Amino acid sequence: MRLVTVWPVEHGGQTSVMMCGLPTSGKTTTAMRLHTHLGGVLIRSCDIYRELRIVLPEWVKRTAGFRMNVAAYDRVRDHAYAEMARRADLSLANGAPLVIIDAVHGERAKRQRLYRICAARHAAPILVVCQCADFTEIQRRFRAREGHETEPEREASDLSVLWDIQRRWEDPLEDEPPVGARPAIVIYDTLHGVVTKIPGPERSLLRSIELVLASQASDRTFDARPGC
Numbered sequence: 001m002r003l004v005t006v007w008p009v010e011h012g013g014q015t016s017v018m019m020c021g022l023p024t025s026g027k028t029t030t031a032m033r034l035h036t037h038l039g040g041v042l043i044r045s046c047d048i049y050r051e052l053r054i055v056l057p058e059w060v061k062r063t064a065g066f067r068m069n070v071a072a073y074d075r076v077r078d079h080a081y082a083e084m085a086r087r088a089d090l091s092l093a094n095g096a097p098l099v100i101i102d103a104v105h106g107e108r109a110k111r112q113r114l115y116r117i118c119a120a121r122h123a124a125p126i127l128v129v130c131q132c133a134d135f136t137e138i139q140r141r142f143r144a145r146e147g148h149e150t151e152p153e154r155e156a157s158d159l160s161v162l163w164d165i166q167r168r169w170e171d172p173l174e175d176e177p178p179v180g181a182r183p184a185i186v187i188y189d190t191l192h193g194v195v196t197k198i199p200g201p202e203r204s205l206l207r208s209i210e211l212v213l214a215s216q217a218s219d220r221t222f223d224a225r226p227g228c
Helices: 026-038 045-051 057-063 071-094 108-121 135-145 159-166 206-219
Strands: 005-006 013-019 040-045 098-102 124-131 182-188 194-198
Touching: 005 057, 013 026, 013 108, 026 040, 026 098, 026 124, 026 206, 040 045, 040 057, 040 071, 057 071, 057 098, 057 159, 071 108, 108 124, 124 206, 135 159, 182 206
Parallel strands: 013 098, 013 124, 040 098, 124 182
Antiparallel strands: 005 040, 182 194
């Protein structure tokens, strides 16, 4: 099980960082970098999938690239997201100062569930949206995963995973979170290293997150691992 805990965060109050983005957009690399620099609890979707024995390459075959019999996959996928939310809620209840949830979070309902948890726990939500708009680079990142599917971070190696997420995608900038859970939003272009803060509420960890992303952009160490 991957639920890593480090406790150096001392910025006042609790914070929940929700990663968001398409496969290979850089979510996992970014989440791990934030965790390394800021501490807290890291919950990764690829590890939850592994724990629940959800093997993406097998589902690609069973659903013919998510073109048939997708309902069964949707059920196990929804279960994984529910488990991530449960662990995030438990971590906040246990006093974790920072919880980072690394997953696609492409559907509004999945984001709203975490916003409701933040409202109930009085935790400050921050949404980090990772993007890579260059399809040639996306293809390169997928190709680099081939042959490494046994590694949780590289399990999504087939482009059909991308098409499946794109058909589900709902713009996070159009969300209407519950009262008290409006997130601060940062958009991170992982290809060009550009960090954009969307006007909104200020959060105590927001500046620290921006600095970590800026330092990561200067390193430019992205490979095929991001975005599980």
